[in-house]
Amino acid sequence: MAYKVPFIDPKLHYQNLKAEIDGAIQDCLCNGDLIYRHQLREFEKDLAEFVGVKYAVGLNSGYHALLFALMGIGVGPGDEVITVAHTFVATVSAIIHCGATPILIDVAPDYNIDADRIEAAITPRTKALLPVHLNGRVAAMDQIMSIARRHRISVVEDAAQALGATFNGQMAGSMGAAGCFSFYPFKVLGGFGDGGSLTTNDPQVAQMASRLRYNGEDRETGEYHYHGQTALLDNVQAAVLSVKLRHLPVWLKHRRGVAERYRRGLSGINNLALPHFPETGQWDIFQNYVIRTRARDRLREYLREAGVETLVHWPKPMWEHRGLGLKNPGLPETEAICREVISLPMSAETTFEQVDYTTGQIREFFSRRGPDRS
Structure with a gap:
């Protein structure tokens, strides 16, 4: 049915940016810039600057950002990762696909992880905390980071719904070992298909994600370092996202x-x-x-x-x-x-x-x- 008040209006969204978006897409197509070209690198640079980190790695989904972030900090079989159940399934699927076990705890009244429940869930197998910044609100990162330092475990931020949200002046996705974003069309920054990004200050995490997204290959040397996946953010999508990031x-x-x-x-x-x-x-x-x-x-x-x-x-x-x-x-x-x-x-x-x-x-x-x- 046609709604008087739509949840979102993607047609109007496009019309408002049509000239800029059409220009960005045309530039890619006319120059044959389809895979891993300067538009992607420029978007990664601008996104990293926006979030306040050294590196951003463009990926084809928020799920892959989560998966590669966990892999980048060494999560694997036998490990446990503490997170919430009130989240999109990809959060938990990424843990399981690492071979690890998700430890699900409850949320606070603001729908984010209840930080007061974290320590009771920590065991000798706990490798990481995975807070979800739901609905555009950052979780209690001061308490979460303090717990993580005390127990010497890593933090990966699921910031898929929180690009631009801050905690004590720090951007979502800039406080843990890695931040994970989704550019699904209905996000605050959405593409014309799926997309995502990992953000980090750790060069090793960034390098691993960069290789994993391209079947394990280092694009500069041609050397294969892993059995990776096909998870590169499309160049045309990156060009569109660059336009939107300015707004x-x-x-x-x-x-x-x-x-x-x-x-x-x-x-x-x-x-x-x-x-x-x-x-x-x-x-x-x-x-x-x-x-x-x-x-x-x-x-x-x-x-x-x-x-x-x-x-x-x-x-x-x-x-x-x-x-x-x-x-x-x-x-x-x-x-x-x-x-x-x-x-x-x-x-x-x-x-x-x-x-x-x-x-x-x-x-x-x-x-x-x-x-x-x-």
């Missing part, structure tokens, strides 16, 4: 403005939790604007009928997907979140008028239900 600071400011508009429109509704948490060092960029209510499913249907498109991340806990072979770790907060959260329209193109319509519909829904009903 990203303005888009992030707009997202925070949209989030504030939602806050004003939705404050004071009983039994509705908003994603405005104490910014104890965090500067959130609102990849998703996630509200929480026990009436989630009924609210979502009401909004659909009113022409407002929403998404749910994720409708059931990861371990309930039997094909993944995960044991139930007993995480009550994760289970409750899966039942209760809903993401509202949020993008660089979302207008205040669309926000006002959406908040008006939500207020109407709750007014019909009465003040004390969950």
Whole structure:
């Protein structure tokens, strides 16, 4: 159906940048710059500078960034990696594909890893912590890094949803041994297909990822160092992402403005939790604007009928997907979140008028239900 308020509007997004994007693509095609050309190298340089690290390695997905980051710090069979279950499955799949065991712990009220639960999960086999900066909010990295130093274990940041978010002035993806980003089309910085990047200050991690992405080959010498994978970020995608990266600071400011508009429109509704948490060092960029209510499913249907498109991340806990072979770790907060959260329209193109319509519909829904009903 055609929504009055779409979750995102990729057609409008393209139209707003058409001249710049078409020029970048045409430059690649007219010059035959298709694989590993200067556009990719320039994008990597600009991304590294934006994140505040020495190296960025362009990859074809956020999953490969996670996989290569873990491999780069030596995660392998017999190791354990502590992370969360309230995340996209790629976070856990990367651990498993290293031959390691994911140790899933619960999340805090802001949907990020509950740092107070980390130390209880550490064993002699713990090789790394893998916090997920969900919805554009950085996890409690001061506490996480302190724990990691104390136990001499590495930290890999899943920053797929947090490009541009900061903690105490440091960018997501710049604090651990490596940061992992996704350029899936609906991210704050999205391509016209899949894509990702690993960021790091460690030259060995960067070199390993650079080789692994190209079937294990060192492109400068032609020597093969590993049985690698085909995971290079396409050159044309890199050119498009370079265009978009120049606009990203303005888009992030707009997202925070949209989030504030939602806050004003939705404050004071009983039994509705908003994603405005104490910014104890965090500067959130609102990849998703996630509200929480026990009436989630009924609210979502009401909004659909009113022409407002929403998404749910994720409708059931990861371990309930039997094909993944995960044991139930007993995480009550994760289970409750899966039942209760809903993401509202949020993008660089979302207008205040669309926000006002959406908040008006939500207020109407709750007014019909009465003040004390969950």
